[in-house]
Amino acid sequence: VLFHVHQRRPLKAPFNDFNELLRNPDSCITVPETSNLINIMLHAVYDISCSPFQPSIDTLMDAVRLSPKYDLQVKYIxxxxxxxxxxxxxxxxxxxxxxxxxxxxxxxxxxxxxxxALDISTMSDEMVESINPIYLRRLFDLQTSRVNAFKRLLSVPPESHLATPECDFVAQKSLTRSWAFYADMTAGTIESTFQTLDSDVPCRL
Known part of the structure; x- marks a missing residue:
């Protein structure tokens, strides 16, 4: 596959002469990478989307991994x-x-x-070996903070209201006790419990 590129375009970008290939006096340069990868990187240099070529996410990620070799800086992503x-x-x-x-x-x-909704256990061994430790810590912190935020939201029982024929004070107290008793239930149990409450509790306030 042949790519026709303006030589000054990569040189104006913060490249190391495209891995020193542009120091070659020949106007035709051979690179070891596949055309799909070079195509993505050149599109990045020209600030053009490569979506018309419909590259797979694996190919896009391979291009990102390859970018340091050609000094494709963070600004391009x-x-x-x-x-x-x-x-x-x-x-x-x-x-x-x-x-x-x-x-x-x-x-x-x-x-x-x-x-x-990410299950961290779905990470493959290869992913765990590749991920930056700082970013892995951020990922765990993100998951923990969101779980804790969800727990805080669920720890507050429904607000009480004036008694009605369908929902008097006794019914409200019963709901509050049930809410507090099941504070440590799993997500699946929460869903089934809410479904039960929906059918058993007449209050719609």
Whole structure:
């Protein structure tokens, strides 16, 4: 595959002569990478989205991993550029791992938005070995803080209200006791309990 590139474009970018290849006096340069990877990196240099080529997320991540070799700096995967948009919504856990290993902060942050329901145990051994330890700690802290926030929300029982024929003071106290008694229940139990309350508690206030 042949790529026709303006030589001054990579040189104007903060590249190390494209891994010193541009120091070659020949106008035709051979690179060992596949055309898919080079295509993605050149699109990043030109600030053009590569989405028309529909690269897989694995190919995009391979291009990100390869970027340090050609000194493709963090600015090319910042939140305002096309390559970022090509990646951001696809396989957030893999994206986070790769972004962490190269300290692409913006990409890691946007990937973490999708971690609300993430089961960390689904991380493969390869991911665990590749992830930056600092980012792994952030991931655990994020999960812990969200679980604690959810617990705080559920720890507050429903507010009481004036007695009605359908829900008097005794019924409200019973609901409050049940709420406090089941404070440590699992997510599945919470769902089934709410379904029971919906059918057994006549109060709609």
């Amino acid at each position: 910042s939140s305002s550029l096309p390559l970022f948009d090509d990646i951001r919504h696809r396989m957030p856990l893999l994206t986070y791992v790769v972004a962490s290993s190269h300290e692409f902060e913006d990409l890691a942050i946007i990937a973490s938005v999708h971690f609300l």
